[in-house]
Amino acid sequence: MHEDEEVSGRVTLAAVAKEAGVSMPTVSKVLNGRTDVSRATRAKVEHLLEVHGYRRRAQAGSRSPLIELVFHELESVWAMELIRGVENVARENRATVALTESGTRHTPGPDWLPGVLQRRPMGVVLVFSTLREDVKRRLRAAAIPFVIVDPAGDPDPDVPSVGSANWAGGLAATRHLTDLGHRRIAIVTGPEDMLCSLARLDGYRSAMSMAGLECDPRLTRFGDFHVQGGYEHAMSLLDGPDRPTAIFAGSDLQALGVLEAARVKGLRVPEDLSVVGYDDVPLAQWSSPPLTTVHQPLRTMAEEAARMLVRPDDPGTGAQRIELATHLVIRQSTAPPRQS
Amino acid sequence: MHEDEEVSGRVTLAAVAKEAGVSMPTVSKVLNGRTDVSRATRAKVEHLLEVHGYRRRAQAGSRSPLIELVFHELESVWAMELIRGVENVARENRATVALTESGTRHTPGPDWLPGVLQRRPMGVVLVFSTLREDVKRRLRAAAIPFVIVDPAGDPDPDVPSVGSANWAGGLAATRHLTDLGHRRIAIVTGPEDMLCSLARLDGYRSAMSMAGLECDPRLTRFGDFHVQGGYEHAMSLLDGPDRPTAIFAGSDLQALGVLEAARVKGLRVPEDLSVVGYDDVPLAQWSSPPLTTVHQPLRTMAEEAARMLVRPDDPGTGAQRIELATHLVIRQSTAPPRQS
Structure with missing residues (x-):
């Protein structure tokens, strides 16, 4: 055969x-x-x-003990968690991680593909990428398996990928706040053009509705997933008499911005304002107060992706999608609202 | 020839x-x-x-376009900055970063050396390592240059390394506090067995002495460079009536622990307590309030180390030591002490 x-x-x-x-x-x-x-x-x-439909037969023996990890850009608190996950699987398989920054449209990096084809790695983990058709074709012809770690929740239907449950995360964050008794709850979700932002927002809306609460459109904001965006939206949300008693911040970095806005406004967290983050990157536990946040299992997502590459059966045949569960981690940035 | x-x-x-x-x-x-x-x-x-004194002649053409980066462990807020620096130089040289975690005495990783010898990279950047003699010998015999990035300030005299000015950093942090008018200034430096901890402590002592202040030994603590250590020392330092009005926290993570202790004690930063960090990792600017800290140029240190490997002249001949400058970054966690 x-x-x-x-x-x-x-x-x-x-x-x-x-x-x-x-x-x-x-x-x-x-x-x-x-x-x-x-x-x-x-x-x-x-x-x-x-x-001619040529596919090189995958020969484990002819592969270098390398797992390639390709980022658009490394400037992210996510990056380290993802590297850690791929490194864990590499170590289990006595392999090394080769790290490349591919660059974005705005800051193009070197073309990473020729290097990958030459090194003949065990496989390629791509972070957050839409792959050009010709890139997929060349990887497939070379029998190099590839998989996308996709925290943005916007999978290419044609490529195996690992994501996480964004809608359920948004629901859990908001239900925690409604369960504590909050009624004026704001959300600063991510950019409007990312599906994960929309999924978290819809989770928020469903939780509000389940608690019999109206969504005040003035309390819904689209951020940029960075500290500054969280800060600016919170400064505006906390301005005025009818301010929210809780903010679901959509990402841990945005939550840090909300904490800083609260400090500047002289509001104590959680006594005067409850804050929920999203991601549970390491810094979430080091903030003051430590953040209640939704754990997005970035490290496990990267591990799963890397395992799809090193499994003995060929993972490149189907466009498998794995979605890992998220869960709420309750720390000290949330409390019941004060009686007013 | x-x-x-x-x-x-x-x-x-x-x-x-x-x-x-x-x-x-x-x-x-x-x-x-x-x-x-x-x-x-x-x-x-x-x-x-x-x-026989054999050294393989370095042949640029026979090298893979790889720069190896070997960590003891990736669990550090430093890691990402160092990866970023090596990645920058790799990109300039159309090379890729191969990342290996070598493990510590407590959690040994795979033996990274055979992989490196097989891949024949342009060179190896080692983080924070004391190299066994046989490892140095094998790398030299294979004409693979190597350099140590050494934030701990404890260079192997036999290996090229890049560090930074720890004593000057400790001096600058403390002078900033004495210049603001603080007189009771505590220090939580790093572990007692790391030279960088001792250098920062000596910088603190010199600055205190220059300001005509005594060093109260009760205000000198050895931490672990982690959040929890900073928190526990600060809880104890802030206990009692004769508490310090400022804490030089020795690392940004320890500073985050100090901020949390202040919050728990009901002290406002910087109104009731000034806090200075060390490292200036990205999270320093995201804390609440943003941290005044000593910038340790981790990314530049890694860039310098990687450049020593890819320079056309052979860097392996002398045991060069480069020490980069540190500088104080003033943000919002420091202010003059309140009149008591």
Whole structure:
């Protein structure tokens, strides 16, 4: 069976070489991501490989003991948790993590793909990425499995991915506040164009509705997931007489901004204002007071993603989606509202 | 000249093979960190390579575009800054960062050295490490340059390293407090067995002395550089009538613990208590209030270390020590003491 596959693979490569009018070694160079092939030749060969449905047979022995981890940008409190998760699985498999920053549209990094194709890693964990079609094609042709860790909740239907339960997280955060007796509860969720922001907001709305509370549209804000955004929205929310008694801050960084706004306004947390974060990154337990927050299992998400790559069965065949549970961690930034 | 070196290298390898009673390919396997060599043979060959003073000629072309970054453990707010610095230099050189956690005495990780020898990276950045003699020997024999990023201020005299000015940092933190008019100033420095803790403490003592102030030994504490240690020492320091009006917390994490202790004690920062951190990791600007702290240029330290590896001239010849400057960043956790 394996021999048959190998023979059929060689037949395909020969056919591709012939149709492209190049030698077999050139086809092999394209497959291995070598740079000494012209762009035009590469494109022609890749197109034909796809037409012929060529997939290199995954051979565990031919792989480097590397797990690639590709970030858009490392400037995030999430990054360390994700690195930690991939590193855990790498260590279990006596492998090393190769870390690349791919850059964003605004700050493009180097093209990471040729390096990955040359190193022939066990697989690639991509953080938060939409992959170009040609990138998926080249990884598949090289039989390098890949998976997306997707905290934004916006999975590419075509690629295996690991996310977490954003709607349930938003619901749990808000129910905790309604259970404590809060009625004027504000939310600063993330950017309007991220599905995780919308899912958390919908969870908030459902919890408000379950508690028989109206959602005051003035108490719904879209932030940027950063400290400054949380600070500015909280300064405006806490201005005026009819201020909320609790803010669900949508991320731990936004919650830190809310804490600072409360301090500047002379409000004590949790006596005068309850605050709930989201993510449960390490700094959530170090803030003053320690944050009640929704635990998003970033490290476990990265572990799951890395495990999908190193499992003996081929994970690249189906576009599997794993969604891990979130849960509320109650610390000291929430309390019942004061009687007014 | 280069040819001569190469010839003399080959002669040495032949002599080593003969003396060890093994073949040239076996010597070559040892040099390349291959695992299919018995432990006894490896030890014998390595010993003879050292006796003969063999050093593989560094050949830029034969290196993988990888910079290895080896941590004892990734559980540190420093880790991300250091990764960021190495990643910056990797990107400039179209290279990738390979990340390994070597483990501590308490939690040993896999032996990272064979992987490094096999991958033949441009070089190795080690965080915070004392290197065993045989590890140095094997890296040198393989002509893989290495450098230590050493925030603890305890350099191996035999290895190039990058540190920062801990004494000057302790002095600057304390002078800021004496300049504000504080007289009862406590210090929670790091563990007693780390030179950086002692250097920061000596900087504190010199600043106190320069301001004509006595150091009250009850106000000098050795912490653990973590939040909990800062919290516990601050709870004890703030207990009683003759409490300090300012605490130099020795690290940002310890400073967060001090902030939490102040909150629990009902003391406002900076009105009732001034707090100075150390490190200036990102969370220092996100605390409430934002921390006045000593900036330890962790990212730049890692960049410098990585640059020592990729520079065209051989950095492995001298045991160079670079010490980068620290500077005080004044934010909102410090103010003059209240008139009592």
